[in-house]
Amino acid sequence: MGGLVGSMWIALNALQAQEAGLQTATNNIANLNTPGYSRQRPVLEQADPVLDGNIVLGGGVELEGIESLRSNLLDLQISEETQQQGNSQAFVNAMQQVQTLFPDDTTGIGQQISAFFQSLNSLSTDPSNLTLRQGVLTSAGDMASAFNNAAGQLTGVRQQLDNDVQQQVQEVNQLTQQIASINVKLAEFSSTGQDYGSFLDERSQLIQQLSGIIDLSQINDGTSLTLTTRQGTPLVVDAQAYTLSTALDTDGVQHIYSSQGEDITAKISGGQLGGMLQVRDQAVPSLQSQLDSLAGGMVQALNTAHQLGTDLNGNPGGDLFTPVTGQGAAADMAVAFTDPQLLAASSDGSSGSNGNLANLSAVANQAVSKGMTPAAAYANVVFQAGMAISNGNTELNASNAMLQQLQQQRSSISGVSLDEEASSLLLYQRAYQAAAEAISTVNQMLQEAMTMGGGA
Amino acid sequence: MRISPQISELVLTALKTSDDAEQQALVQLTTGRRVNVASDDPAAAALEVNLSSQMNNCDQFLRSISSISSELQTADSSLNSAVAPLQRAISLGVEGANGTLSQPDRATLAQEVRGISQQMLNVANLSYNGTYVFAGTANSQPPYVLDPTVPGGVRYQGNNGINEVEVEDGQTVAVNQPGSQLFSAAGANVFVALDDLATALENPGSTTGDIGDATNEVRVAYDQLNSARSFYGNTINQLTSSQDFLNSEKLQLSSQQNSTVGVDITTAAANLSSAEAARDATVQAAASLNNISLMDYLSPLQTP
Numbered sequence: 001m002g003g004l005v006g007s008m009w010i011a012l013n014a015l016q017a018q019e020a021g022l023q024t025a026t027n028n029i030a031n032l033n034t035p036g037y038s039r040q041r042p043v044l045e046q047a048d049p050v051l052d053g054n055i056v057l058g059g060g061v062e063l064e065g066i067e068s069l070r071s072n073l074l075d076l077q078i079s080e081e082t083q084q085q086g087n088s089q090a091f092v093n094a095m096q097q098v099q100t101l102f103p104d105d106t107t108g109i110g111q112q113i114s115a116f117f118q119s120l121n122s123l124s125t126d127p128s129n130l131t132l133r134q135g136v137l138t139s140a141g142d143m144a145s146a147f148n149n150a151a152g153q154l155t156g157v158r159q160q161l162d163n164d165v166q167q168q169v170q171e172v173n174q175l176t177q178q179i180a181s182i183n184v185k186l187a188e189f190s191s192t193g194q195d196y197g198s199f200l201d202e203r204s205q206l207i208q209q210l211s212g213i214i215d216l217s218q219i220n221d222g223t224s225l226t227l228t229t230r231q232g233t234p235l236v237v238d239a240q241a242y243t244l245s246t247a248l249d250t251d252g253v254q255h256i257y258s259s260q261g262e263d264i265t266a267k268i269s270g271g272q273l274g275g276m277l278q279v280r281d282q283a284v285p286s287l288q289s290q291l292d293s294l295a296g297g298m299v300q301a302l303n304t305a306h307q308l309g310t311d312l313n314g315n316p317g318g319d320l321f322t323p324v325t326g327q328g329a330a331a332d333m334a335v336a337f338t339d340p341q342l343l344a345a346s347s348d349g350s351s352g353s354n355g356n357l358a359n360l361s362a363v364a365n366q367a368v369s370k371g372m373t374p375a376a377a378y379a380n381v382v383f384q385a386g387m388a389i390s391n392g393n394t395e396l397n398a399s400n401a402m403l404q405q406l407q408q409q410r411s412s413i414s415g416v417s418l419d420e421e422a423s424s425l426l427l428y429q430r431a432y433q434a435a436a437e438a439i440s441t442v443n444q445m446l447q448e449a450m451t452m453g454g455g456a
Numbered sequence: 457m458r459i460s461p462q463i464s465e466l467v468l469t470a471l472k473t474s475d476d477a478e479q480q481a482l483v484q485l486t487t488g489r490r491v492n493v494a495s496d497d498p499a500a501a502a503l504e505v506n507l508s509s510q511m512n513n514c515d516q517f518l519r520s521i522s523s524i525s526s527e528l529q530t531a532d533s534s535l536n537s538a539v540a541p542l543q544r545a546i547s548l549g550v551e552g553a554n555g556t557l558s559q560p561d562r563a564t565l566a567q568e569v570r571g572i573s574q575q576m577l578n579v580a581n582l583s584y585n586g587t588y589v590f591a592g593t594a595n596s597q598p599p600y601v602l603d604p605t606v607p608g609g610v611r612y613q614g615n616n617g618i619n620e621v622e623v624e625d626g627q628t629v630a631v632n633q634p635g636s637q638l639f640s641a642a643g644a645n646v647f648v649a650l651d652d653l654a655t656a657l658e659n660p661g662s663t664t665g666d667i668g669d670a671t672n673e674v675r676v677a678y679d680q681l682n683s684a685r686s687f688y689g690n691t692i693n694q695l696t697s698s699q700d701f702l703n704s705e706k707l708q709l710s711s712q713q714n715s716t717v718g719v720d721i722t723t724a725a726a727n728l729s730s731a732e733a734a735r736d737a738t739v740q741a742a743a744s745l746n747n748i749s750l751m752d753y754l755s756p757l758q759t760p
Contacts, residue, residue, distance in 0.1 A: 095495075096493075096495070099493055099494050099495060100493070102494065104501070104504055104505065104508060110505045110508070110509065111508065111509070111512070113509075114508075114509035114512050114513065115512070117513075118512060118513065118515075118516035121513075121516050121517065121520050121621070121622055122516065122519065122520060122523075124520070124619070124620075124621045124622065125520045125523045125524045125621055125631070126523070126585065126587070127619065128587060128595070128596065129585075346593070348593055348615065348617050350592070350593040350594040350595070350596075350615060350617060351593075351594070351595070351596045352587055352591065352592070352593040352594060352595035352596060352617070352619070353593035353617050353619060354593075354619045354620070354621070355593075355617075355619070355620075358620065358622070358628070361622060365626075375505060375506055375509050376506070378505055379502040379503070379505035379506055380502065382494050382498070382501050382502050382505055383494070383498045383499065383501065383502035384498075385494055385495075385498075386493070386494025386495045386496075386497075386498030386501050386502070387495075387498040388495075389493075389494070389495035390495045390496075390497075390498055393495065400469075404465065404466075404469055407465065408460045408465075408466070409460075411460035411461065411462045411465075412458050412459060412460040412461075413458070415460055415461045415462045416461060416462075417461030418461070418749055418750065418751055419461070419749065419750040419751075420461070422749070422750040422751045423750060
């Protein structure tokens with residue numbers, strides 16, 4: 001269809017196309033600060049040409065739709081790096097709390113152990129002196145309390161993490177439900193063939209959140225989506241969300257179960273949940289067992305030495321500490337008596353002998369825990385706690401840098417630029433003005449043509 | 457390539473990085489330590505556990521040395537005061553062996569010898585802070601008691617126990633000499649010798665040879681006491697050198713500690729100022745970036 005009426009149609013379509021352009025620019029500007037928003041642009045195409053006799057005339061512009069600019073590959077990479085980052089972050093946060101339990105000051109186990117052995121040296125200068133004997137018992141008690149405190153606080157950290165794990169699992173369930181319900185909407189929209197960019201953005205945003213919490217593996221072919229953990233526990237399959245649950249296990253902490261009832265606690269390797277579980281189930285128990293081994297080893301060695309001696313009343317020495325071994329030794333460590341006369345300092349039975357104190361002091365240089373002396377065993381605990389955080393920090397920094405770079409890349413594709421939108425606004429406005437001008441020109445020409453016919 | 461239009465994240469990260477660096481440098485400068493938590497340098501933190509324990513041990517050894525030193529010095533000076541009277545007893549014996557002396561004169565000498573024996577008993581029963589210094593480890597009661605049934609009339613009820621105190625890592629010193637080595641050693645018993653001398657002087661039937669033999673007995677006991685008491689002088693000397701060693705050890709440990717966990721002030725100060733500079737630069741760059749927008753140049757959009 002050529003002629004004036006055809007031009008009128010072309011101009012009208014042009015008006016609509018520029019309006020759509022204006023609208024996407026406005027929408028982009030409106031979502032400038034919306035997290036996860038991917039910028040949109042109108043898809044304009046030339047309309048089919050018009051054949052007028054032998055002449056092919058342009059058919060104007062046609063608005064195909066609105067498309068969102070995003071890279072699925074980048075989204076996937078961001079999701080994976082987010083899992084790593086969440087993991088490291090949660091691990092470092094929890095371990096930093098743990099690290100403060102092993103300070104190098106007078107409240108720390110290290111200095112209390114050393115203070116105990118120093119009190120023995122003090123007593124050796126005047127073995128029957130009751131004040132110095134009391135000093136040894138006080139130091140022994142302080143040392144035991146330092147062990148008790150550290151063990152108690154490690155348990156506290158574990159309990160705190162246990163609560164956090166439960167909350168995180170609930171959050172996973174909320175997110176998977178939201179993702180499933182978006183999948184429902186997406187299915188409806190995709191059947192109409194219309195734009196569903198905003199839903200994809202929202203879903204992608206939710207997947208990123210989920211990646212921060214748990215390790216994810218995703219199969220995504222546009223609209224259909226399957227989310228599982230790395231180990232294959234299903235979380236979302238299209239419109240169906242699979243709920244995870246927690247339950248207290250025999251080891252005293254919450255275990256995580258898949259919707260099929262499988263215990264997947266040990267299989268979660270990423271996200272904050274992964275980091276928390278790593279601290280709760282590996283790092284803290286390892287430190288606990290080292291403390292227990294140290295406490296149990298010292299108690300046993302000191303008791304053995306103490307029993308070699310004679311107390312101030314001439315009786316053979318008993319236990320210096322309540323016997324404790326194995327799990328819970330650090331938490332239960334306690335001095336066995338309060339009467340300073342019962343301290344078996346003497347090796348020959350007479351009150352003035354300090355001979356057995358040497359046996360007690362010698363424990364400082366004995367292998368009491370995993371082949372290490374008390375000081376070395378404690379230094380090893382400090383080293384392990386510090387090293388875990390130091391490694392975690394390195395991983396976290398690497399993840400942060402990587403994530404930032406990926407997000408920059410994503411933003412360079414999907415981010416809204418005000419400058420760009422401003423120039424788009426200008427372009428669409430001018431084009432709209434021109435199309436309107438064209439309509440008004442065609443209109444005048446039509447009028448003139450009609451006047452010609454009317455003979456006014 | 458399209459540049460990412462969202463710079464706020466970049467700015468925030470840059471600010472956080474320089475803030476972290478600034479914070480770390482500040483903490484290092486204010487605490488004087490490079491390692492403030494174990495994760496700053498796990499190996500250094502573990503080493504510090506040992507270093508600070510060794511430092512504290514040095515302090516403890518020094519305290520112990522000063523507390524045993526005063527007892528040792530008391531014992532030493534007390535034994536020192538026993539030397540002159542014993543020498544006097546020997547010269548009394550020599551004098552008594554002179555054949556020209558009358559029996560009443562000898563009896564007077566004998567009386568003085570018995571007085572010296574009493575002095576020796578006081579020295580031997582020296583107590584310090586409620587314990588008896590020369591009683592071995594049975595030191596809750598006086599080591600020597602009068603007992604007419606034993607030779608010399610003085611019985612040793614202490615034991616032969618010797619206490620040792622650790623004064624350097626792994627090194628101990630004996631801190632007492634039992635009376636059985638000083639006053640009542642076998643064959644060199646001060647009280648028996650003095651009693652024998654006094655008895656010989658008192659006995660009118662004694663020959664000058666008898667008195668000379670008794671005097672020799674005192675001489676042997678004196679020699680034994682004199683050589684055994686050198687233990688105290690030697691120990692005090694040893695403790696003084698231990699003190700010197702411990703003080704220099706402390707110095708060395710503290711310098712080792714400083715190089716392990718301490719901060720290099722110059723480096724930390726330089727880090728602080730470069731972190732501050734980076735922060736300023738970031739803030740300025742961010743501020744100027746936000747000033748530029750095409751929007752400013754377009755408004756108001758006018759229709760032709």
